[in-house]
Amino acid sequence: MSKLSLLDLGFFIAESEASPKHVAGLLIFKRPPKSGAAFAKNLYRDYLAATAVKPPFNRIIQFSLNALPHWRATDHVDLNQHVFFHTMPKGENDRKALYALVCKLHTPMLDRSRPLWEVHVIDGLPDGQFALYQKMHHAYADGITMARWTAECYSNSPSDVELTPVWTQKHGGHGSRAKQELLDLTWKEVTGNTRRFLGIGRLAAMLFLESIKLTKNAIALPFVSSAKTPLTGQVTSGRQFATAGVSMDRVNAIRTRTRSTLNHIALTCLDGALRRFLVDQGVELRRPITIQMPVNLRKEGEKTAGNKIGIIQVELSPPTDDPYVRLRNIGYSLRNVRTMVDSVAPEAIESYTIITGLVAQIAEMLKLSNKMPPMGNTLVSNVPGPKEHLYIRGARMEEMHPISTLPPSNLLNITLFSYAGDLFFGLIATDELPNLERLGTYVQEAFTELEQSVSDAHA
Template sequence: MNNKRYLSIVDNGFLITETEDSPKHIGSLLIYRKPEGADENFVHALYQKWLTVKEAYPPYNLKLNITNPLAPYYLEDPDFDPVDHVEYLKMPEGSSREKLYAKVSELHEILTDRSLPLWRCYLIDGLSDNRFAVYFRGHHCMVDGISAGKIMMEFHAKDAETLDLPPFWAMPDNPYNKKSSRKRPSMMERLKNMATSNVKTAVGISRISTQLCLEAAGLTKNAISLPFTSSKSALTGSITYKRSFSTASLPMDRVSNLQKISRNTLNHVALTCLDGAIHRYLDHIGRPLDEPLTITMPVSLRREDAKVGGNQIGLVATKLADRTDDPVIRLREIGVSLQSIRHQIDTSPAASIQAYSLLTNGFSQLMESAKAAQFIPALSHTIVSNVPGPKQTLYMEGAKLEEWYPVSTLGPGHRLNVTMFSYDGQLHFGLIASKDYLPDLNVLGGYIYEAFEELEAVLQSPDMGTSLLEAKRQHRLSGVEQS
């Protein structure tokens, strides 16, 4: 007999607040190069082979029961059939990256069928330069970004010679099904842990609340920013179902070099580039923002030995830098903010961070579901997350995985989500936006790389960019005079 697997409050929140305009699934776009000498029907043959594998393991065979919406649970689906989940798409031969992104945008708009296990997979053939893609999406109530990455990672081989691996749904030893290494506590230990946890959670929430009250009164400045204080901008407000997807990539060796030069972390460098790029993008669409960007950052609360699956994340908002032309000043201000927020998270019980996240984000989700998001200030301007990925090259049936981009969901009141994913020497940015409000999303991807090159030039110059920035200002002034 199947065992019921009840959803947590956090997981169920993604179901309760899902609407046609705001689907709550997350995904990945993986771009492969076909093996040398592969048949032109390589992808379709792989698709047909996958359809014959009808054995499935959690989470891919878990079917949702929402008879009681307040206590939904999963049961293993005895009628699982890959034909319900896997689809082959043939693009016009030699299709460009732009056409691929347009197709992914279209596929990401569709709600997940709740009468089946909550995932879909598309094998996309016909890309230029002998490549193909796999777009996978799963409902956010099933996994968070870190769990999804770990599960998908295990499905790949570490060399081109390893063939005939089962498709990802047919792997019994995927990380979702591995038991925690922690010893199961006794009843007395559970009661003691529960009591201790409740006390720590109450103290943690009290401390966060006190700090936010002091900030509201102007008596202090905290790492966690006051929620619902971000000004209205093109990045915030109501959305429609239409999505646009684009990407950017930075070479990890050059990012690491900037980390060493400036004594900062990868997050500091990446957010410095993103901050400058978003401001420039808002200028491009004629909706400039003259105040600091506020971002919501998902932070993992999962213990190293914890079981993979579900959502174990906290959501905290923090301000980035005051608007400036100087990337060094931007890097310094962002570094201070991130170091402070890391300290605040590390010194607070995980349960209190999650409880705080439930209160703030839960309220935002409910307002969005009630079509009232435009009547309250946004929790922040946008969501930005960073998911660690594998450093080594991966393969699938001899096909080299060249690029791996996250395709996330939009948060309540947010029209843009930026998720970073490191893979095989590259830091990939997956950008998803509300198409009706944020046009030309591909321009933002270009600005991210330009901001990185500017930061690199400044940090590597003998005068820390003084002459470079002065030349930039003179060029801008001459342009104004000519106009």
């Protein structure tokens, strides 16, 4: 038996048919040279034969009246309930059709009566391509952990054809390492509450100073962003998915010239794209866009399962037509936020996340999200991925797209993911958000505009 953290438990409490709490990835591959048309089908069959399922992929969530919610390991996992095969018909197999299929797979909740994960092999894409769509419950892992698990199960060379499905690899400590982790956990329980209490006090003081305008750009206040935008409201079932992408060479060129980080540049492009998108919908904000931004609370080298993240609110740039000015404004804001986060105990950030998330979740459960101000205009996270191409049985992974869940009151979630020399933007939204594909186009156009603005400023 394994207990859940408060944050992991929160994903189950918040979950509904309209707002499932799983994270996913869409991986697009190119068949190896001289491989047959049955390559993907054979891969699916070999997946079904990989029956040695390891934690956490053999765990079922247990709720009862006489015990706290906990994970229970099952001795038998029927892979036919977790691994699936799809063939896209000719003439209906382009990128738009693939995304539509992925949205159909991403919409329903995972069945809680069995382990909470699925892998779908999707064949029939043009030019010898196939795809894998894999999803798991957010209580199993956060986005960073899921990306690491995925990368660990693929090869760095096309000549390495050994198959290592993610569910066959044990994720977590064992032996003396597990005992040490248990001792560490016990010590954290003893000392964590003190750090949590002191940290919450410090964080509350910071938010108070921000509310009376004695500080600026430390951390944005929750529930004060503009409520009347197409980006926010009551989350409903049905999903749509779009992507955008730019090469890391272009990103790094701007980083070098402006001494900015990848986050600064990506958020600058998103800020410009979101403002243009909102203008299309007849909304012109006079204040900065506020995003919810997950922050990783793990120590360097820590590789535990589950979730260890906090979510804080961050203001982007005040309205401006100059992308270079926007970049500078966002860089200033993010540097201050990073300083603030580093000065507060991780336990306090986690508690803050739970408290604000609970308020938003209650509003959503009572169907008040269309009336209450949201925590932010959207959620944006950044998940670092492998720097080199990965392979499965010689098939090269061409693209790796994150597909996340929607927080309460947000109809759009954006995940940044860097992979093999490209930066991908994964946009997941409810069906009610209009023209999501256009937003992806605006992201790429905003990046080109930023390149030109930086070039002009340094000419």
